[in-house]
Amino acid sequence: MDQFVQLILAGLATGAIYALAAIGFTLVWQTSQTINFAQGEFVMLPAILVLAAVKFLHAPLPVAVLMAVGGFLLLFGFGFKQYIVNPMARHGILPLAIATMALSILMKESAKDGFSAEAQQFPSLVPEGAIQLFGATLSLRDIAIFVVAVVAIVGLQLFVTRTKTGRMMQATAQNPTVARILGISTEKMILLTFLINAGLAILASFLISPVYLAKFSNGEVIGTAAFIAAIVGGFNQVRGALAGGFIVGLVDNLAAAYVSSAYRAAVPLVLLVLVILFKPEGLLGSKEERTV
Amino acid sequence: MNAHVNLPASGPVLKVDGLKKHFGGIKAVDGVSFEVFEGEILGIIGPNGCGKSTLFNCILGQLQPTEGAVTLDGEAITGLFPAELNRRGVSRTFQLLQVFPNLTVRENLILAGQEHQGSMLSRLLGPKDAGLTAEAEKMIGFFNLGHLADSKAGGLSYGQQKLLDAAMAFMAGPRLVLLDEPAGGVNLTMLASLKERLEAINKEQGATFVVIEHNMDFVMSLCSRVVVMAEGKVLAIGTPAEIRANPAVIEAYLGH
Ligand SMILES: Nc1ncnc2c1ncn2[C@@H]1O[C@H](COP(=O)(O)OP(=O)(O)OP(=O)(O)O)[C@@H](O)[C@H]1O
Numbered sequence: 386m387d388q389f390v391q392l393i394l395a396g397l398a399t400g401a402i403y404a405l406a407a408i409g410f411t412l413v414w415q416t417s418q419t420i421n422f423a424q425g426e427f428v429m430l431p432a433i434l435v436l437a438a439v440k441f442l443h444a445p446l447p448v449a450v451l452m453a454v455g456g457f458l459l460l461f462g463f464g465f466k467q468y469i470v471n472p473m474a475r476h477g478i479l480p481l482a483i484a485t486m487a488l489s490i491l492m493k494e495s496a497k498d499g500f501s502a503e504a505q506q507f508p509s510l511v512p513e514g515a516i517q518l519f520g521a522t523l524s525l526r527d528i529a530i531f532v533v534a535v536v537a538i539v540g541l542q543l544f545v546t547r548t549k550t551g552r553m554m555q556a557t558a559q560n561p562t563v564a565r566i567l568g569i570s571t572e573k574m575i576l577l578t579f580l581i582n583a584g585l586a587i588l589a590s591f592l593i594s595p596v597y598l599a600k601f602s603n604g605e606v607i608g609t610a611a612f613i614a615a616i617v618g619g620f621n622q623v624r625g626a627l628a629g630g631f632i633v634g635l636v637d638n639l640a641a642a643y644v645s646s647a648y649r650a651a652v653p654l655v656l657l658v659l660v661i662l663f664k665p666e667g668l669l670g671s672k673e674e675r676t677v
Numbered sequence: 678m679n680a681h682v683n684l685p686a687s688g689p690v691l692k693v694d695g696l697k698k699h700f701g702g703i704k705a706v707d708g709v710s711f712e713v714f715e716g717e718i719l720g721i722i723g724p725n726g727c728g729k730s731t732l733f734n735c736i737l738g739q740l741q742p743t744e745g746a747v748t749l750d751g752e753a754i755t756g757l758f759p760a761e762l763n764r765r766g767v768s769r770t771f772q773l774l775q776v777f778p779n780l781t782v783r784e785n786l787i788l789a790g791q792e793h794q795g796s797m798l799s800r801l802l803g804p805k806d807a808g809l810t811a812e813a814e815k816m817i818g819f820f821n822l823g824h825l826a827d828s829k830a831g832g833l834s835y836g837q838q839k840l841l842d843a844a845m846a847f848m849a850g851p852r853l854v855l856l857d858e859p860a861g862g863v864n865l866t867m868l869a870s871l872k873e874r875l876e877a878i879n880k881e882q883g884a885t886f887v888v889i890e891h892n893m894d895f896v897m898s899l900c901s902r903v904v905v906m907a908e909g910k911v912l913a914i915g916t917p918a919e920i921r922a923n924p925a926v927i928e929a930y931l932g933h
C-alpha cells in the first residue's frame with residue numbers, strides 16, 4: 386500500500402512536468418497552429434544552458450541561471466516564433482512541423498557536441514530527503530516538483546481567464562479575424578504564448594534536471610510524453626493537456642512498477658492508441674474547437 | 678418617414694464613391710456610389726453574390742478596394758484598417774457567425790467593447806472588465822440574452838449567436854454600424870424583437886445603420902431608404918415604396 390502511495394506521488398510529480406510541457410505545446414498550437422516537435426528539447430536545453438554558462442563562462446550559479454533564462458526566452462520564445470514559425474507558417478502546418486523536427490535534432494546535437502554527451506548533475510533548490518506520511522516515504526523533491534508545477538499552472542490559468550490580456554489571448558486563438566477587427570494586436574498575443582511556452586519549458590527543465598540529471602537526450606522521453614499528454618487530453622485544451630500530463634505520468638510510473646520497466650515507455654503509447662481508437666477528440670477535447 | 682430629408686445640412690456620415698473590388702476577372706463590386714445620412718437606417722438588398730458583403734468588407738478596410746473612395750464625415754477612410762475604423766465609431770456584424778465560441782456571452786460583449794490599445798502593463802493591472810460590465814448587462818437585457826449570460830457563446834443556437842453578434846457590434850457605442858444579414862436564421866418572434874431593438878438603438882443613441890438583408894418585410898419596414906444592387910452595381914436607390922414600384926428591381930429579382 387505504501388509503495389502504491391509513493392508511486393502515485395512520483396507519478397504526479399512526473400505528470401506535473403509533462404503537464405507543463407503539454408500545456409505550452411497546446412498554447413502554441415492554439416494561437417499559431419504550430420506543432421512543436423522540439424518541445425522535449427525545449428525542456429532539455431535550459432538546464433544545459435545553465436551548466437554551460439558555469440563551465441565555459443565561469444559564471445556563478447545565480448548569474449548562470451539568469452543568463453540561461455534570458456537567453457532561452459530570447460532564442461526559443463521570440464526567436465523561435467520570428468525566425469522559424471513565421472517564415473514556415475506560410476507554407477502550411479506540415480512544413481512547419483517538419484521544421485520543428487529539424488530544430489529538435491539541431492538542439493539535441495548541439496547540446497551533445499557543444500556541451501557534453503554525459504549526464505550532468507544539476508543543482509536542486511530542494512534538499513534530498515523524505516518525509517513519512519501515512520506510512521509512506523514521500524520524496525521531498527517529488528512534493529516540491531508537484532507543488533511548484535501546480536502553482537505555475539493555476540497562475541497561468543488565472544492569467545488566461547481573469548485578466549484582460551488573457552481574454553485577448555483567448556480571443557486571438559478562437560477567432561483571429563474578429564480579434565484583429567476589435568483592435569487586438571494578435572501578433573503580440575501570439576508572441577506572448579511563445580514566451581509563456583518558453584517559460585514553462587524553463588520551469589520544467591529546472592524541476593526535472595535535478596532528479597534525472599541534465600542530458601542532451603532528455604527531450605526524447607519528455608517530448609513524446611508531452612505530445613501524448615496533449616493528444617490524450619484533447620490537443621486544443623489547456624485543462625486537457627493538464628489532465629493528460631498527469632494521466633501519462635501516473636500510467637508511466639505505475640506501469641514501470643507493476644507491469645515491467647522494460648515496457649514502461651510503451652504503456653503511454655498504448656494509452657494513446659486507445660484514446661485515438663475510442664475517443665479521437667481526446668478525453669476532454671471537443672471537435673473542431675480551439676480554446677485557450 | 679425619411680430621416681435624411683430632415684438633415685440635409687449636416688452632410689453624409691458615410692459616402693461611398695465609385696467603389697470597385699475585382700477578384701481577378703470577377704467584378705464583385707463594380708462602381709458603387711451612395712451616401713448614408715446621420716441617424717438613418719439604409720438597407721442594401723440584391724441577389725446572392727451581387728457583392729453586398731464584399732462592399733462591407735471594402736468599407737471597413739478588411740479588403741482593399743481596387744478603385745474608389747470611402748469617406749466618413751467628409752474624411753477619407755479608404756484603406757484604413759478595421760481596428761482604426763472601430764476606434765472612430767464604426768462597427769459591424771457578420772453574415773457568418775463570428776463570436777468567440779469558448780468565451781461566455783458576457784465575456785464576448787466585454788471584449789467587443791474594450792479599447793485594446795495601451796501598454797501591456799496597463800492592461801495587466803487595469804480592471805479586466807474595463808468598467809464595461811454594466812454596459813454588457815444592458816446589452817444582455819436589451820437583446821433578451823439574460824438566461825444565457827454565463828453560457829459559452831459556441832453553445833448558443835444560430836439565432837441566439839446572431840443576436841449576440843448584433844449586441845457585440847453595439848458595445849463600443851458606435852455611430853455607424855454595418856449589419857450583414859442580421860436576420861438570417863432568426864425566427865419570426867425573435868425577428869420582430871430584433872427589429873424593435875435596432876429601431877430603439879437608432880432612436881436613443883442616434884446611431885446610423887447600413888443593413889444588408891434578404892428578408893424583404895424586415896428591410897422594407899425597418900429602413901428609410903434602400904439600395905438595390907445587382908452584379909456589383911447599384912440598380913436603384915429610393916424609399917421602400919419607390920423600390921417596390923421600380924420595374925428594374927422587379928426584373929432583377931423575378932427575372933434571371
Ligand atoms: N475573397 C474573395 N475572392 C474571390 N472572390 C470573392 C471573394 N469574396 C467574394 N468573392 C466573389 O465576389 C462575389 C460577391 O460576393 P459577396 O459575398 O459580396 O456577395 P453577397 O452579395 O454578399 O452574396 P450573399 O447574398 O449570398 O451573401 C461572388 O461572386 C463571390 O464569389
Ligand SMILES: [Mg+2]
Nearest residue numbers: 729730731772
Ligand atoms: Mg453576403
